[in-house]
Amino acid sequence: MLNRLKKISLGSWIIIGMILGLIFGIIINLFIHDPFIKDVVLMNNVFYLGGNVFIKLMKMLVVPLVFCSIVVGVASVSDIKTLGKIGGSTILIYLFTTAVGVTIALLVTGAIQPGADLTLVDVAPSSVTVNQSMTDAVLNVIPDNPINSLASGDMLPIIIFACLLGFILSKLKDESKTVNKIFVEGDRIMIEMTALVMKFAPIGVFCLMAKTFGSLGSSATLPLLKYCGCLLLCLAIQLLIIYPSLLVAFTRLNPITFFRKFLPVMIFAFPSTSTATIPINLEKLTEMGVSKDVSSFTIPLGATINMDGTAIMQGVAVMFAAQVYGVDLGTSALITVIITAVIASVGTAAVPSAGMVTLSMVFTSVGLPSGIIGIIMGIDSILNMCRTTVNITGDAICTIIVSFKNKAMDTDIFNGKKQPDFKNYFN
Numbered sequence: 001m002l003n004r005l006k007k008i009s010l011g012s013w014i015i016i017g018m019i020l021g022l023i024f025g026i027i028i029n030l031f032i033h034d035p036f037i038k039d040v041v042l043m044n045n046v047f048y049l050g051g052n053v054f055i056k057l058m059k060m061l062v063v064p065l066v067f068c069s070i071v072v073g074v075a076s077v078s079d080i081k082t083l084g085k086i087g088g089s090t091i092l093i094y095l096f097t098t099a100v101g102v103t104i105a106l107l108v109t110g111a112i113q114p115g116a117d118l119t120l121v122d123v124a125p126s127s128v129t130v131n132q133s134m135t136d137a138v139l140n141v142i143p144d145n146p147i148n149s150l151a152s153g154d155m156l157p158i159i160i161f162a163c164l165l166g167f168i169l170s171k172l173k174d175e176s177k178t179v180n181k182i183f184v185e186g187d188r189i190m191i192e193m194t195a196l197v198m199k200f201a202p203i204g205v206f207c208l209m210a211k212t213f214g215s216l217g218s219s220a221t222l223p224l225l226k227y228c229g230c231l232l233l234c235l236a237i238q239l240l241i242i243y244p245s246l247l248v249a250f251t252r253l254n255p256i257t258f259f260r261k262f263l264p265v266m267i268f269a270f271p272s273t274s275t276a277t278i279p280i281n282l283e284k285l286t287e288m289g290v291s292k293d294v295s296s297f298t299i300p301l302g303a304t305i306n307m308d309g310t311a312i313m314q315g316v317a318v319m320f321a322a323q324v325y326g327v328d329l330g331t332s333a334l335i336t337v338i339i340t341a342v343i344a345s346v347g348t349a350a351v352p353s354a355g356m357v358t359l360s361m362v363f364t365s366v367g368l369p370s371g372i373i374g375i376i377m378g379i380d381s382i383l384n385m386c387r388t389t390v391n392i393t394g395d396a397i398c399t400i401i402v403s404f405k406n407k408a409m410d411t412d413i414f415n416g417k418k419q420p421d422f423k424n425y426f427n
Helices: 002-007 010-031 035-083 085-112 134-141 146-152 155-198 201-251 255-269 278-287 292-305 308-324 331-346 354-365 373-405
Strands: none
Touching: 010 201, 035 155, 035 201, 035 354, 085 201, 085 292, 085 308, 085 331, 085 373, 146 155, 201 255, 201 308, 201 373, 255 278, 255 373, 278 292, 278 373, 292 373, 308 331, 308 354, 308 373, 331 354, 354 373
16 A cells, blocks of 8 residues: 555645645535634644645745756756757747747736636735836846845846856856856755655645635635636647647648647657657657757757746746736736746756746746745646647747758658658667
8 A cells, every 4th residue: 555655646646635625625614614623723724834834945945946957057058059050049949939828828817817706815915016117127137236136036137147157157168167067066956955845745735725725615616727727728829829830930831740740749748748758759750851960959958948838837827826816917027927937937947846836936026925826736737747748849849940941851751752761860
């Protein structure tokens, strides 16, 4: 029995915590009417403490995790300048598709308003300030004092400073080996710490779900289902409209042919991770006529920095939280969300549900309270598989576009007029 429990994945434990918290919360709401037991003991102590300890642990990770990961990422990615146009165009397309995905998420969630009928009483809307002039928004991105920004958790200045530091480290190369090694090891330490904190996620999610449904009862069900619907709709738009449109616009290739050939990778990715799909992704792209010289660079890079599904989730989550707390996000705040979500998706660590840790960073960038993240995490664990499918499909589409534009693709193979040559594939 104990061995069976050990084999259950973290994602499954989070889902179990979510379901148990939901059921337990509704039972408390329906059958426990003693104010002392329900409100004082359970809601305001046991569940409040359990949920907020987990939220605070996640917030504790955000600054060092994102800072180290972006410094290391920029320091390594900047080496692609040796690959000339291929490296530059690949990163530009990856960033563009991520920004488009976040924008779609904000527009769709703003139109559907999934959080409008859900009210959480733990944070007063008046305590949140997110509107500022565009001039101030631009100026606030530049850190006056990076140490102060790190101490206060002011995320956008931290990101700018991390990018500049990473660029300088890559430029100095051998002269900065020691400093670069410190950040590489720091990044590794933070990934391990994130993995450790995430082991407490099922308990945190249970407490947050129990507190929400214990206070609100079944009235919270419809808004949370609408949140799921919004996220799935945004992912579907990215997968079935944006990606095929880009493929047609840049290459004139048939998207139906692409999806027919790429479907096995999408199915494989559903219960898997972006990194795990790299071998089969490379093989299928070769079957479509893409040069291995290009795909062997763009696909691993995409598995690291091209997290469109994660960025879309963060956009939906921010709008959902703003609606729950009654906050009207201004234009500058929405632009900040787009920029921060794009960079946060790039800086997401390769550990389960780490996107939820960087989600706290996106919330902080526009001044939203992060108390709802645990509730979103419980629901989002189910949707994580859909995000992975979107991520790896975006990697493949971008790779085809880059290959086509750099004359490193045989369209006759893609269209089935010629067979791919696997002779040197594994060399």
